[in-house]
Amino acid sequence: MAQIKLTYFDINGGRGEPIRLAFHLGNIAFEDNRFNFAQFPEIKKSAPLHKVPVMQLDGKVITQSNAMLRYAGKLAHLYPESAEAALFCDEILDAIEDATNALIDTFGLEGDALKSARLSYTDKWLVPYLVWLEQKYASNNGDYFIGEHISIADLKAYVWIKGIMSGSFDYINDDVVSNNTPQLALFCQTIEALPAINLYYQERA
Amino acid sequence: MAQIKLTYFDINGGRGEPIRLAFHLGNIAFEDNRFNFAQFPEIKKSAPLHKVPVMQLDGKVITQSNAMLRYAGKLAHLYPESAEAALFCDEILDAIEDATNALIDTFGLEGDALKSARLSYTDKWLVPYLVWLEQKYASNNGDYFIGEHISIADLKAYVWIKGIMSGSFDYINDDVVSNNTPQLALFCQTIEALPAINLYYQERA
Numbered sequence: 001m002a003q004i005k006l007t008y009f010d011i012n013g014g015r016g017e018p019i020r021l022a023f024h025l026g027n028i029a030f031e032d033n034r035f036n037f038a039q040f041p042e043i044k045k046s047a048p049l050h051k052v053p054v055m056q057l058d059g060k061v062i063t064q065s066n067a068m069l070r071y072a073g074k075l076a077h078l079y080p081e082s083a084e085a086a087l088f089c090d091e092i093l094d095a096i097e098d099a100t101n102a103l104i105d106t107f108g109l110e111g112d113a114l115k116s117a118r119l120s121y122t123d124k125w126l127v128p129y130l131v132w133l134e135q136k137y138a139s140n141n142g143d144y145f146i147g148e149h150i151s152i153a154d155l156k157a158y159v160w161i162k163g164i165m166s167g168s169f170d171y172i173n174d175d176v177v178s179n180n181t182p183q184l185a186l187f188c189q190t191i192e193a194l195p196a197i198n199l200y201y202q203e204r205a
Numbered sequence: 206m207a208q209i210k211l212t213y214f215d216i217n218g219g220r221g222e223p224i225r226l227a228f229h230l231g232n233i234a235f236e237d238n239r240f241n242f243a244q245f246p247e248i249k250k251s252a253p254l255h256k257v258p259v260m261q262l263d264g265k266v267i268t269q270s271n272a273m274l275r276y277a278g279k280l281a282h283l284y285p286e287s288a289e290a291a292l293f294c295d296e297i298l299d300a301i302e303d304a305t306n307a308l309i310d311t312f313g314l315e316g317d318a319l320k321s322a323r324l325s326y327t328d329k330w331l332v333p334y335l336v337w338l339e340q341k342y343a344s345n346n347g348d349y350f351i352g353e354h355i356s357i358a359d360l361k362a363y364v365w366i367k368g369i370m371s372g373s374f375d376y377i378n379d380d381v382v383s384n385n386t387p388q389l390a391l392f393c394q395t396i397e398a399l400p401a402i403n404l405y406y407q408e409r410a
Contacts, residue, residue, distance in 0.1 A: 002289065048337060049300065049303075049333065049334065049337055057289065057292075062292060062293075062296055063296060063300065064295065064296045064299040064300055066295070066299055067292050067295035067296040067298075067299050068292070070291070070292070070295055071288050071289070071291070071292040071295075074288040074291070075288060083276055083279040083280060084207065084262065084276070086275070086276070086279070087262075087267060087272050087273070087275070087276040088267075090269065090271065090272035090275055090276075091267055091268060091269045091272040093272075094269040094271055094272050094302075095254065095268065095269055097299075098254075098306075101303075101306065128254065129254065132253060132254055
């Protein structure tokens with residue numbers, strides 16, 4: 001097994017968190033190298049393509065969070081084995097990444113420009129993506145997005161939806177999920193209540 | 206085997222083309238449903254998240270081109286089996302997708318706004334991503350990006366670089382690849398010369 005080091009913001013969310021959760025659920029040892037926002041400009045300079053998270057595998061330096069998440073998912077047996085189920089899993093990972101990129105495009109704006117961009121984001125991206133995601137979830141008729149077992153699609157969706165519901169983003173109402181996609185709000189409660197997830201966040205509190 | 210239908214622009218490039226090539230190299234039967242630019246507004250209305258390509262598998266409708274490419278890669282034995290090699294493959298797929306998204310953000314602009322956006326794109330995105338990609342390629346010391354066999358990472362990179370070199374994008378010089386990353390220009394020639402690829406484009410000409 002490779003020596004794994006994951007470098008990401010010291011927050012319980014964002015692009016690094018589903019990877020941490022996958023390693024945690026699979027009992028895969030890794031170095032959880034966290035940094036704070038003040039350290040980001042320095043970290044960014046040496047990161048591949050100036051992006052985080054960064055993964056180091058026996059010294060090889062890797063970018064792209066969904067690639068890392070899929071790797072963690074394979075080690076932790078949280079990535080579907082059938083090509084078709086894996087397609088459904090990958091589709092969810094990549095769609096959430098698109099919606100994340102669109103939100104990040106609003107970072108750095110201020111005042112009316114921020115308000116306008118966030119309201120537009122909510123209408124054109126957030127709600128349509130949530131609705132699409134809820135349809136995917138509902139079509140599986142179970143606790144998870146794919147089949148009968150938890151997968152990295154659930155971890156990606158859980159961290160993203162929890163972030164949206166957190167009220168962390170100005171002009172994005174924290175009830176946008178429960179108002180538009182109540183099943184996704186319940187899905188987050190289901191994931192949060194899993195003993196391994198619950199214990200993880202208790203220990204981090 | 207599922208009945209596969211792929212719906213995408215009738216062009217030899219873009220997000221759909223690596224998927225077509227993967228099916229072709231693997232002799233995987235699929236319906237190659239092509240449409241022209243005039244038909245796009247109508248196709249877009251019913252596409253999941255209003256995006257193409259769209260894949261239908263036994264009637265299930267799928268979005269996200271890299272998810273489809275990975276599925277095609279698994280069926281065609283063009284996706285690495287080891288988790289670590291697959292991580293390197295996924296990293297390339299996702300980085301090219303980021304660079305593609307940034308280029309698409311310049312579509313629809315005109316005049317000086319287009320010129321400025323394309324020059325900025327070339328400096329901030331295109332050249333850094335090409336350089337990163339060339340480093341990845343060079344580190345493998347062979348004809349392909351990963352190991353000794355062609356993979357979907359090669360197909361994704363080939364189609365993307367060929368598109369950049371085509372001169373199709375105003376204010377992006379068609380020698381940007383050969384000037385900055387000559388090994389990637391040679392890589393494209395290597396892929397193009399593969400008998401299965403060469404024959405495919407001869408038959409489409």
